[in-house]
């Protein structure tokens with residue numbers, strides 16, 4: 001899988017309340033949630049983000065609550081992939097379960113600038129900053145997670161498993 | 169051959185995959201004893217569940233739905249969310265759906281009802297599901313999709329975490345509670361200091377803590393990034409579950425030679441009442457060192473500190489006193505049972521006479537939901553667990569975190585203060601209720 005887009009850069013310990021404030025959680029429509037993604041943290045994000053864009057952060061991205069509305073809002077806003085030094089545990093699970101890929105790379109997190117054009121090769125764990133003409137490698141995605149991504153998330157994955165079992 | 173030594177966390181996980189041993193880093197599929205969701209996370213979980221294509225939940229006695237966040241429904245969208253839970257509970261004939269009036273904040277309610285027991289493996293679509301580690305269960309928060317899948321299969325994949333050991337010893341200072349111990353820990357290791365890891369709390373101090381204090385500590389393991397917080401069950405645990413347990417259970421303890429990624433020791437005689445300053449729970453300071461911080465609102469409640477013991481502490485301090493005229497005090501007993509008990513003990517009357525607003529159990533202001541949302545520029549001191557920017561309302565508001573004693577005293581003073589500023593130093597009752 002190859003992805004390409006503009007970089008939106010954030011700092012460390014970006015929490016789930018920053019990604020999607022709780023006041024919008026009285027419903028769970030992805031399109032509605034997307035309208036408020038990063039609203040308190042960086043209001044211009046939602047106005048400028050385009051389909052395919054990539055989010056870049058420092059350490060511990062997505063800490064805080066278990067709300068799946070957080071990766072859901074980012075995905076619905078068009079974000080195709082998130083690169084960070086590290087991710088909070090529940091956010092990590094939730095993203096892969098929703099089919100949103102995450103990559104860990106300290107080098108990329110330090111070197112890539114806001115607004116850079118970046119290309120990501122998920123299978124090879126390669127991050128190419130086209131603006132700076134630099135290449136970085138990410139921690140390989142575990143095989144089980146890759147399977148989830150290929151199937152489009154945990155639910156399609158389980159559905160497929162059930163169908164396969166039915167056929168046998 | 170002797171089995172390799174294991175921690176309590178590893179033993180519970182091993183028991184739930186049906187293996188003799190598991191080791192950190194291993195990816196396993198575990199059987200779950202209980203799956204929990206609330207009015208925010210259940211609608212997405214129910215949607216995920218229905219997309220899988222199974223008709224029935226894995227066990228109607230082991231799926232628990234608690235509408236506690238925006239309830240009693242604060243607006244029409246919240247009411248619609250609750251309706252989804254209600255209808256699903258009915259269609260699936262769930263034994264444990266808690267309607268308003270019997271409800272409470274999930275993480276206080278479930279132990280109270282005996283729905284979670286030592287040695288069990290519990291997952292919840294709520295990050296503070298880690299609370300049940302206070303009674304020696306393995307419990308952890310997941311997202312809605314995981315929960316939906318677990319409702320269908322009764323299983324969950326996870327990675328066996330490494331364990332960190334925190335040993336607490338020494339004499340407990342006046343007005344210090346479990347909240348101060350966990351804030352101290354988070355202040356020490358940081359908000360990702362235990363990322364992906366199990367936090368095991370032990371030592372003589374933990375053995376003296378009442379269940380409320382243990383739940384408070386395990387509750388905030390997630391604020392250090394932990395997968396779970398856990399304590400070995402003891403007589404205090406057994407006493408708590410004696411009249412509540414609805415199923416048989418099993419006690420696990422760590423082997424003496426179990427492996428820990430790191431061991432930390434804290435002398436609690438050096439820990440005094442603490443406060444976490446905005447906007448991150450690790451920004452911890454001794455309350456005497458925060459300077460003059462005037463506040464607009466104090467909230468006493470939440471899954472962290474809405475226990476009866478917490479209300480008792482607040483009651484001791486507020487008895488016969490008045491809340492500062494510049495400030496609002498909101499008190500939320502965590503469950504109906506706690507509310508009833510507080511009423512019986514005269515605490516609710518003390519609160520009302522002091523000028524506090526007492527609410528029906530709800531998460532409410534803890535997540536900026538309702539019942540006390542902050543305006544721009546306002547500052548709150550809360551006994552909750554998160555002080556992220558905008559957590560309790562406007563992005564330009566501030567949240568400070570503390571235990572119930574500091575919160576109650578500060579409500580009287582109108583600024584953040586040590587309880588000794590309003591109570592006689594070393595006076596009777598400065599020990600937290602239940603502490604042995």
Ligand code: SF4
Pocket residue numbers: 237273274275294296470471472530531534535552553
């Ligand atoms: S009281 Fe606060 S932290 Fe606890 S479950 Fe409710 S919203 Fe979450």
